[in-house]
Amino acid sequence: MAEPWQRAEIAATVKASVIKESKQAINIIKRAKNPILIVGHESVVTEGDGKESIEYALEISKKGKIPIVATAQTVGEFLKRGFQPAAWMSAMDIGSRLADPEWSLSTGDRHDIALFLGVPYIIQWTILSGLKHLAPHIRTISLDRFYHPHSNFSFPNLKVKAWHQKMEEIVRGVASEG
Secondary structure (H helix, E strand, O other): OOOOOOOOOOOOOOOOEEOOOHHHHHHHHHHOOOEEEEEOHHHHOOOOOOOOHHHHHHHHHHHHOOOEEEEOOHHHHHHHOOOOOOEEEOHHHHHHHHHOOOOOOOOOOOOOEEEEEOOOHHHHHHHHHHHHHHOOOOEEEEOOOOOOOOOOEEOOOOOHHHHHHHHHHHHHHHHOOO
16 A cells, blocks of 8 residues: 655545556556646656656657646746647646536546646645545546555655656557557
């Protein structure tokens, strides 16, 4: 059983399913009808000798045709890289919008899965808790390297190198056919 990265927090009785193999996340993402990727400002922090998680977000978005919502000043980082996010708003605002079963970024169909990457742990914890309790229409995956018990699916707490390896696998898997 995985433990929250911030151990003092109580996650309730229903906790995230641990993503042990990248293939699990890939299958969930590829089966989604209308996924959305929320990317926070911690995505521009380089850990270890790997790349910034914003680069993974860009690859997942482009290869999987998944729209990105950038939070806070993250939009500037995307624009520097020549990428226009589908939208930008505060993390709490996107959490509120995702809880609305009628809201969709642009397609008209509500989002069925939300991927989170680079949103600060405690903010992501709060958003995911709200979605878990108030938005049964949407499933969530935390792609950060720390276990998020309020998401539907989360990596366990991972060392930097293992996390980079899993993210590379997800990028390749989302891009593959079938």
